[in-house]
Amino acid sequence: MDFNRVKLPREIHSGPGVLKETGSICKDLKLSGRVLVASGPRTMKIAGESVISSLQDHEFDVETIIIKKPSMDAVEEVQDHMENMSAVLGVGGGKVIDVAKMASTRSGTHSVSIPTAASHDGISSPRASIKNQGGSVSLSAEPPIGVVADTQIISQAPFRLLAAGCGDIISNYTAVLDWKLAHRLLNEDYSDSAAALSLITAETTIKAAGHIKEGLIESAAIVVKGLISSGMAISIAGNSRPASGAEHKFSHALDIIAPEPALHGEQCGVGTIMMMYLHGGDWEFIRDTLKTIKAPVNAQELGIEPEYIIQALMKAHNIRKERYTILGDRGLTEAAAIKLARKTGVID
Ligand SMILES: NC(=O)C1=CN([C@@H]2O[C@H](COP(=O)(O)OP(=O)(O)OC[C@H]3O[C@@H](n4cnc5c(N)ncnc54)[C@H](OP(=O)(O)O)[C@@H]3O)[C@@H](O)[C@H]2O)C=CC1
Numbered sequence: 001m002d003f004n005r006v007k008l009p010r011e012i013h014s015g016p017g018v019l020k021e022t023g024s025i026c027k028d029l030k031l032s033g034r035v036l037v038a039s040g041p042r043t044m045k046i047a048g049e050s051v052i053s054s055l056q057d058h059e060f061d062v063e064t065i066i067i068k069k070p071s072m073d074a075v076e077e078v079q080d081h082m083e084n085m086s087a088v089l090g091v092g093g094g095k096v097i098d099v100a101k102m103a104s105t106r107s108g109t110h111s112v113s114i115p116t117a118a119s120h121d122g123i124s125s126p127r128a129s130i131k132n133q134g135g136s137v138s139l140s141a142e143p144p145i146g147v148v149a150d151t152q153i154i155s156q157a158p159f160r161l162l163a164a165g166c167g168d169i170i171s172n173y174t175a176v177l178d179w180k181l182a183h184r185l186l187n188e189d190y191s192d193s194a195a196a197l198s199l200i201t202a203e204t205t206i207k208a209a210g211h212i213k214e215g216l217i218e219s220a221a222i223v224v225k226g227l228i229s230s231g232m233a234i235s236i237a238g239n240s241r242p243a244s245g246a247e248h249k250f251s252h253a254l255d256i257i258a259p260e261p262a263l264h265g266e267q268c269g270v271g272t273i274m275m276m277y278l279h280g281g282d283w284e285f286i287r288d289t290l291k292t293i294k295a296p297v298n299a300q301e302l303g304i305e306p307e308y309i310i311q312a313l314m315k316a317h318n319i320r321k322e323r324y325t326i327l328g329d330r331g332l333t334e335a336a337a338i339k340l341a342r343k344t345g346v347i348d
Pocket residue numbers: 039040041042043044046070092093094095096098116117119120121122123125127128129153154156157158161164168240263264265
C-alpha cells in the first residue's frame with residue numbers, strides 16, 4: 001500500500017529584522033557547530049554578512065560559498081564543502097535556495113531558507129529546479145528545516161522581484177487547470193486539498209493586488225505569505241503540479257531560447273495570460289491583475305523579442321513532458337502560437 005507523505009519545514013519565521021535572529025533560530029532548530037552560508041554575489045552583501053555575524057554571535061563556526069548558477073555543478077561544489085557541517089543556509093533568491101536545498105538533500109544534512117526577495121515559491125517547498133544542458137529539471141528535495149524571511153530586507157529588494165513573486169503565485173490558476181485536465185484525461189493523481197490551497201493562495205494575492213506597492217514591509221509580507229502557502233500546496237501534493245503547469249513550461253522554454261531571459265515569475269505571469277486564454281478562462285482578468293501589480297504583461301515589458309516568445313510557445317509542450325497540460329502532446333503550430341500571442345496582446 002502507498003502511504004501519503006507530506007514534508008514541511010519545521011519552523012517558519014518572518015517579519016522585519018528577523019534576519020538578526022538567525023543564530024538563535026538555528027540553535028532552536030538544534031543545529032550546532034559548523035554551518036555553510038551559501039549566497040549570491042549581491043545577496044551575500046545585502047543579507048549574507050548579517051546572517052554570518054548572527055551565527056557567529058551564537059558560536060557557530062561559519063564557512064561561506066558564492067552561488068552564481070542553479071546548476072548541478074554548483075550543487076556538487078556545495079556538497080564538497082558539507083563534510084562535518086550541520087547545515088547549509090541558502091541566503092538569496094530562488095537560485096541560491098534551490099542549490100542549498102539540493103546539496104543538503106544529497107549530503108544528508110539540513111538546509112535553512114533565507115530569502116532576500118519574494119520572487120518565487122520555492123522558499124519553503126520540497127522541490128528544486130536545477131539547470132542542465134537541456135534546460136532545467138524539477139527535482140524532489142528535502143524541504144528546508146527552517147525559513148527566515150526578513151520582510152524589511154525583502155521590501156528593499158528591487159520591486160521587479162516582488163512583482164515576479166506575484167506572477168509565480170498567479171500561475172497557480174492555470175497550473176491547477178492543467179492538473180485537473182491531466183487527472184481527467186490520464187487519471188493522474190490529484191489532491192483536492194493541494195489544489196484548493198493553491199487556488200486560495202492565488203485568490204488572496206489577487207484580492208490584495210492594489211496593496212502591493214514598492215518599498216512597503218506590508219506588501220512584502222503579503223507576497224511572502226502567498227509564496228509560503230503555495231510551497232505548502234507543493235508539499236501536500238508531493239510535486240509542483242499545484243504551482244507549475246503550461247505557463248511554467250513556457251517560462252522554462254524561454255530560459256533556454258531567449259538570449260536574456262526575464263525573471264522566472266515574470267515569465268510565468270505572462271505565460272498564465274496565454275495559457276488561461278487556451279483554457280477558455282478569463283485571461284483579461286489575469287492580465288489586468290498583473291498590470292495592477294506592475295508586473296510585465298507582454299514581450300516588450302519582459303524585454304524579450306517576439307520571435308523568442310513564439311519559439312518558446314512552440315517548444316513548451318516538450319518540457320517536463322511527463323506533465324500533461326493544455327498544450328497536449330503535440331503543442332502549438334507556429335500559426336496558432338502567433339495567433340495566441342497576438343490575441344492576448346503579448347506581441348503586436
Ligand atoms: N524550487 C522551487 O519550487 C522553485 C524554484 N524556482 C527557481 O528559482 C529561480 C528564480 O528565483 P529568482 O529569485 O527569481 O532568481 P535569482 O535567484 O536568480 O535572483 C535574481 C536576482 O535577484 C538578485 N537579488 C535577490 N535578492 C535581492 C535583493 N534583496 N536585492 C537586490 N538583488 C537581489 C539576485 O542576486 P545574486 O546575484 O546575489 O544572486 C539575482 O541577481 C529559478 O531558478 C527558478 O527555477 C522558482 C520557483 C519555484
